[in-house]
Amino acid sequence: MKLLAFAASSSRQSINKQLATYAASLVAAGQEGVVVEVLDINDYEMPIFSQDREAELGQPEQAQRFFAKIAEADAIIISFAEHNGSYTAAYKNLFDWTSRIDMKVFQNTPMVMLATSPGPGGANTVLTAATTSAPYFAADVKASLSIPSFFDNFDMQNQQLTNPELLDKLQSAVATLAQ
Template sequence: MKKIITIGASTSKNSINKTFAKYVASLINEIEIIQIDISNFNDVPIFSVDYEKENKTPEEIELLNSLFKDVDGFIISHAEHNGSFAAGYKNIIDWISRQEGKIFNDKPMLLLSTSPGARGGASVLNQAISLYPHWGAKLTGQMSLPTFQQNFENDELTNPTLKTQLLKEISNFEAALKTD
C-alpha cells in the first residue's frame, strides 16, 4: 500500500487548506494517509545559519525529513499569506532543505491552494509550482479552489466543474504513484 503525506501548509488549527488536503486524499483508494499538521511545529526556532552553527537541527525536523523519505507521495494545500507561503510552513521547509537539499526526494506531488477569496490562493500556488521541482518534487498537477466556503460544504466539494477538474488531477497523481 502506498503512503502519502498530506499537508495543509498553514499554522492555523482550523485551516481550510488542511481540510482541503485531507478531503483530496480521502478520494484516493488504497493509500495510507499521514497528515502533517504544521501548527505542531510552532516551537521550531526560526531558521538561521547562526542558530544552526550553535545548535543542532531540531529533532522534529530530523524526524520529518526521515518521514519525507519514507513515503511515496505528497498532497500539499497552501494557505496564502500576503501572496506567499505561510511563514511557519516556509520555516519548516528551510530547515528540511538544510538536511540534504532535495526535500521531496523526486516523489509525486499534487499541489493545491484554497482561500475564502475568488483567486483561491493562486499567487502562492504559482510560487509553489515554480519552486517545488527545484526542491525535488515530481509535480503531477495543481488546483486552486476559489471561494472555499461557497464551493465546499458538508465536507464535500460541491461545484461540479471544480470537482471534475479535481478528479482529473487526482487521477494523474494516482497514475504517478503507481509508476513510481
C-alpha cells in the same frame, strides 16, 4: 500506497488542511491499499531559521522527522495557504530548516499541490510560487489546482467540494498520483 497530506498552514481551523484531507480521501476512495497520513505542521514548530541558529542547534529533530515523513511517503498532497501573497511563516520556517538537511526536500516523490482561500484568487499566487520552485527541491509535481472562494465551493458540514467543475478538476489532479 502511503499518502502524506498536509496544509502549509498553522491554523487550527485551516481550510487548506480540510482541502488536503478531502483530496487525500478521494485518492483513498478511488484506489485500494491507500494509507493516508495527515500531518499538522504545528507538530514541527521550531525557532525561526537563521544561520546563527543552525550553527547553535544543528538540524532540529522536528526537521529530521518531517524529512523522514516525506521519505516514507509514496505520494504527497500539499495545500498552501497564502499570507500576503506568499507562504505562511510556519511553512516557510519548516521548509527552510528541512532544506538544510537536503535541498532535495521532496525526494522526487510524486505530489499534487493545491491552494485555497476565502477569496476569488484561491491563493493562486503562492501556488504559482510553489509549483515554479518545486523542481529545485526535487518535487515531482503531477498536478496543481487552486480552489477559489472556498466557502462558496466547499460544504463544511459534509467536508466536500460542491462545485461539480472544481470537483472534476480535483479528481483529475489526484488521479495522477495513482498512475
